[in-house]
Amino acid sequence: MRLNKFLAESGVGSRRTCDKLIEEGIVTINNQRATLGAIVKKNDCVKVRNKQIVNKKELKYYMMNKPKGYICSMKDDRDRKTVVSLLPNEESRIYPVGRLDYATEGLLLLTNDGELTFKLTHPIHEIPKTYLAKIEGILSEQEINSLRNGIVLDGKQTHKSKIKIIEVNKKFTNLHITIYEGRNRQIRRMFESVGKEVVFLKRIKIADMPLGNLKRGEVRKLTPQEIFYLKHL
Numbered sequence: 001m002r003l004n005k006f007l008a009e010s011g012v013g014s015r016r017t018c019d020k021l022i023e024e025g026i027v028t029i030n031n032q033r034a035t036l037g038a039i040v041k042k043n044d045c046v047k048v049r050n051k052q053i054v055n056k057k058e059l060k061y062y063m064m065n066k067p068k069g070y071i072c073s074m075k076d077d078r079d080r081k082t083v084v085s086l087l088p089n090e091e092s093r094i095y096p097v098g099r100l101d102y103a104t105e106g107l108l109l110l111t112n113d114g115e116l117t118f119k120l121t122h123p124i125h126e127i128p129k130t131y132l133a134k135i136e137g138i139l140s141e142q143e144i145n146s147l148r149n150g151i152v153l154d155g156k157q158t159h160k161s162k163i164k165i166i167e168v169n170k171k172f173t174n175l176h177i178t179i180y181e182g183r184n185r186q187i188r189r190m191f192e193s194v195g196k197e198v199v200f201l202k203r204i205k206i207a208d209m210p211l212g213n214l215k216r217g218e219v220r221k222l223t224p225q226e227i228f229y230l231k232h233l
Helices: 003-009 015-023 114-121 141-149 186-192 224-231
Strands: 027-029 046-048 051-053 061-066 105-111 129-136 162-168 172-179 198-206 219-221
Touching: 003 015, 003 027, 003 046, 015 027, 061 224, 105 114, 114 224, 129 186, 141 162, 172 186, 186 198
Parallel strands: 105 198
Antiparallel strands: 027 046, 046 051, 061 105, 061 219, 129 172, 129 198, 162 172
């Protein structure tokens, strides 16, 4: 964690104020004068004016079954409902990990752990997310293979995906699709590229962590085992 963020979260002051303290030379890490941009590690001893600073921020982790009709944001200038409104009343400054679009439901994580959020959302880590999708019409083998191999969105090819057909009838195809990145409306746009519309979309799993039996709109804390699993993916 950056030093100014560590100090700010510990109640020393705003990040700008903390930067000024660092510049004044009154902040030390392990008894060595700190510099702007310094990184604080887990067991480092940070002092301001020779007084040790302890980061009091409590990390919190939640799972939500996001309902359709909510946006993954802290607030909305169009007065749409936000997922944070479903959190327990006493919680604040807990943020969605990535985004599910307005019409998509399912597994959503929320936390104030910035390091974990980066790990789960940055494409470089290729964390798989699995969705249940209902597609209008029947997919040909050629269309399925095209989606599996990656298609071009905004001039850049998507990563390969996994597709498992669950049920097919004359009007709809139900399937599981696993992707390894999270571009804007990616799955809907992938199927649009082969002329198919997604009429229902629900995230059911992140890596091997399932949504389980959490009902629409319900929220629960992650277990210590689940937190450990996510941090060690």
